[in-house]
Amino acid sequence: MSDSLMPHSLADVPGLRVDPVSFAELTTLRLGGTPRLGVRCATQEAIVAACSLIDGPFLVVGGGSNLVVAEGSLDLTAVILENSSVTFGSDGLVRAEAGAVWDDVVAGAVERGLGGIECLSGIPGSAGATPVQNVGAYGAEISDVLTQVKLYDRETGSVSWEPASSLELAYRYSNLKFTQRAVVLEIELQLTTDGLSRPLRFGQLAGEAGERRPVAEVRSEVLALRRGKGMVLEPEDHDTWSAGSFFTNPIVPSAVADAVRARVAEERGKEDAARMPAWPAGDEVKLSAAWLIERAGFPRGYPGEGAPARLSTKHTLALTNRGSATADDLIALARDIRAGVLSAFDVTLEPEPVWVGASI
Template identity: 65%
Template sequence: MKVQDSSFASLTTLRVGGTPRETVSCTTAAELAATVAQLDADRQPLLVVGGGSNLVVADGPLDLTAVLVRNEGISLVDGLLRASAGTTWDDVVVFAIEHGLGGIEALSGIPGSAGATPVQNVGAYGSEISDVLTRVRLYNRETGADEWVPASALDLAYRYSNLKFTSRAVVLEIELQLTPTELSIPLRHLGGEQVSLAEARKSVLETRRAKGMVLDEADHDTWSAGSFFTNPVVPTALADEIEAKVGEENMPRFAVAGGDGTKEAMEKLSAAWLIERAGFPKGFPGEEAPARLSTKHTLALTNRGHATADDIVALARRVQEGVDKQFGVELHPEPVWVALGLNNLP
């Protein structure tokens, strides 16, 4: 179904971005696959849009069709949970908890659709969708097949899958293997404690709200695309250098698993910590700016009500350049950007 008068400012949580040539809302998997197939056959550029919570889209008229994923539904099939791609992800979490199923309670409050969760292997508080994802039903844009594929075919890694940035397939449904349980997984933000599923959700939502990480129309700190940069992985020698330079004890740093011992040792650092230490405090650059770092969390770039995509890009570049200059670390944007060149330093 065609939608009139939509713009990416209304389709995304960052609330910036121009107007697609056309917007089509798809309420069934068949309609979603057929719409994408037709646009591909006509060689028309398109962008698949779920909740718009991980998108940064350029301003102005855009030569693409926005295909809105709006097929909804949650069911239990042979002990596995299935969710249609357009289902609000947090509704899936609530459904699981109400059915006494554990495994995704730490992913409470992540905005967006169920179908997008494998795209960047969403994660929070020590949990990732890859922990429970068994299969995804894909419309394969290269072959035209509508097929269930195992999660192992997606190369899921930290905030990555082979669906991200490639647009090679559209997720129509996801399937999760959850665990009948009364107790949550060990929660990282509670020092590994296990609590009831409902308490886990409550505590995750409270922690997220304090950081502006639960959508709230009235709170501009949540007009964002979530964490704007991924946590960088750097050689241990560079991590040592940064720690010595900053001169603080307990710099957040985590050894990265993998390698065969012959490769250079690598560690993951906290992008938020680096941003703050590079001279970008919460709320940077100040009250008057249309785009600012969240006043609750340096990792979120936020729209204070009248920012443009260019304002967001300018702030992102400033932060990228500052961290690079100060520490020699290149930060990579986490969201998917459209018609913008955000990943490269000028």
């Protein structure tokens, strides 16, 4: 897009560059149509200027790892975050600008013996996205270490640091998600400095529950686990052309969890039912979305060779673009799986990604 089509006040903003892009280039699913304008912002000031001056709706894009975007021409501007400064304090205080690659932040912390985010290794996307959906994996969440977030308030135009407690962080949720009330410019984390991980809480990681291990060991193990599930981006591996875990693990009343277990026992045997993953979640129970998908009759690679959108061949919680899919193909697959789990277990799976111009 030529500069003549850009609002003149944006043309003079330092650190801002207009770039003709498509969402297929900006997202890890490699799907989506074309925004009316793409604006790349290399500084926090450029982000604020873009958000202040753009005429019409806009979508802030970091690593694009959590977006499902419709095809075609989209009446919005893509504000692409490329501010990427990260500072590591000797006291364990880490500040990362929103456009920093998240796994680079984790790697930098681990190299310095800082603990607290090693279980979040290999997660694609940008640092600014981590508080929006309270990113988590292997028993750890960003809320465990997040102290404050620097935000641009879209309504008032103000920029300020807000404490993490103001974000209402919960399982894959914050009051930034879906609301578009503010844009994350920078995050601050408080990590430990003794070279050890946070107490381990996830069964797939070696060691006893509650054990603390060297951060480099935990990072290496997490990366190996994620690679085994196709959850570390590899350009040549279509199993990684995904939005990561597509559905959140459902939290249901105990009676529903009991009914699911009984249904599995009836159809697949008591031994399989006894292995059903279930974790306490307050007065309710968190179930495994991947386990439910498999037991509802959707194996890895569903619906089979040749389908443009398929479940990953490594992990049933990832919906993947096999190289020629459209957003419509992926959405149809998501609806098929969601309907199948609802029919089998009376449990409604909720998608984890943000949907743009489309819905499930």
